[in-house]
Amino acid sequence: MAALAHVRRLLLHPGAGAPARSFYAQPYQAKVGVVEFLNGVGKGVETHAAKLxxxxxxxxxxLLETRTLRLKKLGVPVKHRKLILSFAHKYRLGLWKPPAEPRKAQ
Incomplete structure (x- = not known):
């Protein structure tokens, strides 16, 4: 009986069974540049802006598709590599965007 109710709900409300958000990587337009992205991350990462x-x-x-080994070969320290990769992943998912003004290094 519960299965019938579930099928009926899906037929009456087509979006009810769909996930709320898609996590598939989607192509996006570069609205910010490499320097603005690294300035938005802050925490000293912006020192590698010219090199990257x-x-x-x-x-x-x-930059968003770059892997840790390539960053390592460019001489980026571990802490900064982790920050770049973490924020790149958040940016790809649409969970983070660089702020208008850069963050201050701590």
């Missing part, structure tokens, strides 16, 4: 911008050709999409 040159390595990825100024393309934010390439």
């Amino acid at each position: 911008e040159e390595a990825v050709g100024g393309d934010l999409q390439r």
Whole structure:
């Protein structure tokens, strides 16, 4: 009986069984550049802005797809690599955007 009620609810309300948010990687337009992204992360990561911008050709999409080994080869310390990768993942999911003004290093 419960299964019948569930099927009826899905037929009457088509969006009821769908997930609230899609976590599939979607192509997005680079609304901010590499420097703005790193300034938004803050915590000293912006010191690597020139090096990373040159390595990825100024393309934010390439920075977001960069893996930890490439960052390591560029000489980015572990703490900063973790921050860059963490914020890149949040940005891809749409959970974080760089603020208008850069964060101060602590």
